[in-house]
Amino acid sequence: MSDAGERGQKAASAPPPFCLLPTRSAAAAGERIEVRGADETNSAREAPWPLTWGRGINTAVVGILGAVILVHSRWGTQFSCTPEANQSCSSNVPPTFPIANDVDVPRLPTVAFLNRCYWPDSEATGQLLADLCIDLSQDFQVHVICGMPNSPTTDEYVHHGTETRDGVIIHRLRHSSFEKKSKFGRLLNLTSFSWAARRYLRSTEHRFDLVVSETDPFLLPLVAAKYAKRTDAKLVCYLQDIYPDVAEAIGKVKTSWLTRRLRRRLKSAYDQADRVVVLGDCMERRLIASPWSIDPAKMRVLPNWSDCQSIQPIDGSKNPFRSRHGLGDKIVVMHSGNMGLTQRLDVLIDATRTAQWPDNAVLLLVGDGAVKEALVDQAGDSDRVRFLPYQPRESLGESLSAADLHVVSMHPNITGCLCPSKLYGILAAGRAVLAIADDRTDLAQTVSGHRLGWTCPPGQAGAMAAAVAKAAGNREELAKAGRRAREIALQRYDRPVVTKQFSAMLKELLPTDGTSAGS
Template sequence: MRILIHGINYTPDEIGIPKYTTEMAEWFAARGHQVRVVTAPPYYPAWKVPSAYKSLRKWRETLNKVRIVRSPIYVPDNPTGLKRLLHLTSFAVTSALPTMLIATFWRPHVVMGIAPALTSAPATWMAARLGGSAAWLHIQDFELDAAFEMGLLKGEKSRGIAETIEKWILRRFDRVSTISKKMMEGLERKGVNPKSIRELRNWVDVDAIQPMSEPSPFRAEWKASADDIICLYSGNIANKQGLEIIIDAADQLAEQEHIKFVVCGQGSGHAAFSAQAQSRPNITMLPLQPFEHLNALLNAADIHMLPQKAGAADLVLPSKLTGMLASGRPVVATAEDGSGLAGEVDGCGITTPPEDAKAFAEAIQELADTPALRDTLGKAARAAALARLDVNVILARAEAEFVNISEGAIASSDQTTPSDGSINPPEGR
């Protein structure tokens, strides 16, 4: 097949959405499909374009058999609500023409847009129509809802207009996929035809990320003893993560000298968080680690921390959760009962109410004091990753759906897709 992917983030950006877009493109290319990507220069999560990618020579490149076209983009130093909107709009404008030209002359079988950013979706849809291609939109998070819930965008009238436009865009696509059952329900509420909805979960390479038989070398580097309990957060450091709860929990557990907090990553909120963490001796800050060190990093933890702000648990399903589960360590997450995130963590860790630092600290204390519980939940986490998150099974089913839709078949006749619209692995590997 010929597959064109249109999305704002791609390698060498390392965490979150760019990781999954890159892995999907390269997986399809390795299977013999022709894959092209229209994207922006790397900038995430540092919100700064590396000097190497300011050269015109980097605007077109081929990486691991994937041909990449990069469009110029406005990257703000301080991505506030309005600046973030301008940032997304700049990519929608500059990437529209190359996406439509490639589709018109290359005639891909499938044109897939990755959201965020939804602002680019109209160009994705138009490119598919110009190329006679199937139009597929993949929703990694409900960025519009999240922006209003977290106060980045404000005003009921503005929200109503934005949601009307969003609904119009979503209903144009032949397929709209997202990463959890709860988010599929959200798509239905937004007016998407249920027959067009697919669940395309985020995945993990369960061979690359797995429990280590020996202690992680990071523990020796941190001078952590066998009795020390390492509580790790690794990922984007930004407003929507609600990482201030880690500061509060560290304060509440300050007298428990064997409980140590490690926060690894970067992002728009890094400077503010680091300033707070600096005065806490039980918090260690680390820069974002390269992928080849990720397994050792995740295995250095006794407990993984996954904070989220209130209202975000069904709008975004944190991509970092897949590696946490695959590493075979228990998770302490903040999520409302009945939310999609709570369902994912159920049996693999402990969920506490969002922004409740006392409950968050108590959950960490419980796991720190109960090695048998940590072991049980960690083994369940690894089993969940093997059963639900294997990259090869998930993308093989996505490939079958791509073939199906590119041939014009309707969902009801697709024998490769389960009746619930899922393109995920069955129980077991």
């Protein structure tokens, strides 16, 4: 028997690992197909064998596993639910009800977002995407094609399969999830999710009106572009960062034929896109300039945001976070969020050792990331530096308000490659900002232009310490900068303000006659 025949028999006889959608024949016959996750459909079934290996595997073996997974196209194959398979599926989707033939109910346009990170991940990109999708669900039928969370806030979610939450249909795909410490493991993670998303879009019966690709991982615009071209869907490339520029800028990779080829392929996806959305003017300038040379007419600048209802200023004397962590009357200089290579937090720790650093100031690093262990080792037993883990999102108002001064730091070489999303939570909390960034960045221009705090150039520990000393010596200006921060957050960077702008941008791409692709 041929390999194709064997695969056909296996697909027909075994319960599907990922029940997604009704087949067109089933839908035409009027059968109701229900959807559920693979862990419920066949709980005894184990994940593909490469994914059952323990963490800490050496990088040579990870590389071999990656090659095997990418070569064997059977891994990660997604199936549509058939009427036969439906017998083992139970519904995570709200029930459907018959509609009288004489009732004309308009169908909402459908939009699919592609991004590895989504709820319940605590990472900022996942939280922001969840906000956006929930708000868009008022005007669109929203689907999210996502992967496994790196830092889940709960274990109560469908790990592999489909569920509906807050009006958003979530399709969570299988992929590898090796620790970030392994270079080959990280490469395998991003490649395997991109591969899984590609296979999902090739097999799904859904026909989306719009497909929006984010950049976790950065290969996703290539996946989305193929789907959009095949189905005539509108394509939006929504860039939280610009690769391979970021990797080249911080020295993770050297400019070579490989990065040039990757840039050419990504450029082809951006050229095909109906809109390319970036977070700031500095990112737009980079993409319009050579070597990207993207058409300015398709560019849109939409910043990230914060929820000013859930994050509100709390007076320091009444803040339970400060009390719990014994911060007392210290000047708290906080960095909250990811601790990665692009922040250069090692220089900030160096600043605490200079003579200019105030004696009553403490640097509080809240979060996690690839370089946290190195930072802990660097800080040693210094009483000027403390570390705390990520805080629950519902407690961000307390934690962000506990600072007197927030640090937002950018590597000197990544100007125009990204815009830090942590800025907007800080503004919502009504706190002053120390922007450690190039003057050409949106970050530095926002802080200086609206008098939200202080700026200083990256890589200069003495200048950072001097800025902290200046802020610590002027409590009145700290308070004024915080009030201005809250005002601009409400006016420009509040969640409903920005998500409505995103919705309007998507509606611009839809046909004016109300027709849509269907699903």
